[in-house]
Amino acid sequence: MSVADSKVVSEDEGGTARIAAEFAGRLQPGDLILLVGEVGAGKSTFVRSALRELGVEGPIPSPTFTIGRAYRGRVPAFHLDLYRLELPAEEVPDLLGEYLDPSGITFVEWPDRPMGNLFDSPRRIGRVEIRHLDGDRREIRLSEPVSPD
Ligand SMILES: Nc1ncnc2c1ncn2[C@@H]1O[C@H](COP(=O)(O)OP(=O)(O)OP(=O)(O)O)[C@@H](O)[C@H]1O
Ligand SMILES: [Mg+2]
Structure with missing residues (x-):
């Protein structure tokens, strides 16, 4: 792990929400955050709290069936779930471009x-x-956004 990485344990959904809000508080416009973890790990839960921290109001449903959702908080904010994406790779950037502002x-x-x-x-x-531990506990590894080389 580099210095910009950290590993924390979330005890429950509220714990994940707090970790997400803290993480989101350090984000800047232009950041792209990739969420990895098995089904039900808590990726959408994490994003929901991050979006709240970024000033998004109203419902924040999981975009599993819609692929993408656009929000307006203090900055434009986008939530993609590519689980059901079945497209030839070359068509994807066009289709998802609006979510990559x-x-x-x-x-x-x-x-x-x-x-x-x-x-x-x-x-x-x-x-x-995000990784399941026992019960509601999750291990969350956070890598702060870094610029590509
Ligand atoms: N510590 C925890 N952190 C996050 N979610 C938790 C925790 N403990 C229990 N949960 C529950 O686990 C579920 C996580 O669902 P969520 O939709 O966030 O998962 P996901 O990783 O986005 O799954 P998918 O791959 O299907 O999109 C929720 O029902 C949430 O209440
Ligand atoms: Mg999800």
């Missing part, structure tokens, strides 16, 4: 889905990895 902050669940060169942009990229 570089003046905003974008959160992406299931970023390992084939996406062409969607992320070949000079944006700072951060990573959140």
Whole structure:
């Protein structure tokens, strides 16, 4: 782990919400945050609290079926869930372009889905990895956004 990485344990959903809010407080416009972890790990839960911290009001449903959702907080904010994305890689950047507005902050669940060169942009990229422990406990690894080399 580099100095910009940390590993914390969340005891319950509220714990994940607090960790997410703290993480979001350090984000800047243009940041792209990749969320990794199995189904039900708490990725959407994390993003919901991060979006609240960024000033988003109103419902924040999981975008599993819609692929993407756009919000307006203090900055434009976007939530993508690529789990169900089944497209030829070359069509993806066009379709998802509106969610990658570089003046905003974008959160992406299931970023390992084939996406062409969607992320070949000079944006700072951060990573959140959530792993089930026992019961409601989760291990959360946070990598603060860093600029590409
Ligand atoms: N410590 C915890 N952190 C986050 N969620 C928790 C925790 N403990 C229990 N939960 C519950 O686990 C579920 C996590 O669901 P969530 O939709 O956030 O997962 P996900 O990783 O986004 O899954 P998917 O891959 O299906 O999108 C919620 O029902 C939440 O209440
Ligand atoms: Mg989810």
